[in-house]
Amino acid sequence: MHRKVAFIGSVGSGKTTIIKNLSTANTLNTDVESSVDIGKELTTVGIDYGHVKVDKEMTLGLYGVPGQRKFSFIWDFVKEGLWAAVILVKNQDLISIDELGYLIDFFEIDQQLPCVIGVTHVDQGMGNSTIKKIKETLSHYKLNLPVYTIDARLEASAQLIMRTLIAIDESN
């Protein structure tokens, strides 16, 4: 069985990093130079793709979806037939935190869809206020989703996210 997992979140939240980290095959990454200055030389304007074999029966297709809304046409493709979603929020980044509601709406996140929120860059500053704001947004949407503080560069973090999605799926 091949299943589709979306990694969504604003620029710099760690999508490309976590997909590379999880993927057992070479990842396809479409970072190209951005025409607008968003404070980072390279930004994702396409999608990341990675692939992971969980066991004999299950493989996962990992899709990293750009946070910049002008590329949201790509989101339609990723949304189709989605098995699970990972929302990455960059710690203390107001744009990233604000985007959460928009992403929940667009991807129609509900309790049926395995979904985990990962707060990244917590090694660079306290995560408390970011987590508080995320919890407020979730309660507004009456959603009860796991919120983890992670480091997208660490294998342990990537595995935690993946194992949680599988566990939620098995308990649904």
Ligand SMILES: Nc1nc2c(ncn2[C@@H]2O[C@H](COP(=O)(O)OP(=O)(O)O)[C@@H](O)[C@H]2O)c(=O)[nH]1
């Ligand atoms: N310190 C720190 N750096 C991170 C973390 N997650 C990602 N990064 C770095 O942040 C930068 C942006 O990550 P990237 O995966 O390109 O973000 P994307 O725009 O969502 O694809 C890269 O240099 C990553 O190595 C984290 O949790 N802590």
Ligand SMILES: [Mg+2]
């Ligand atoms: Mg990227």
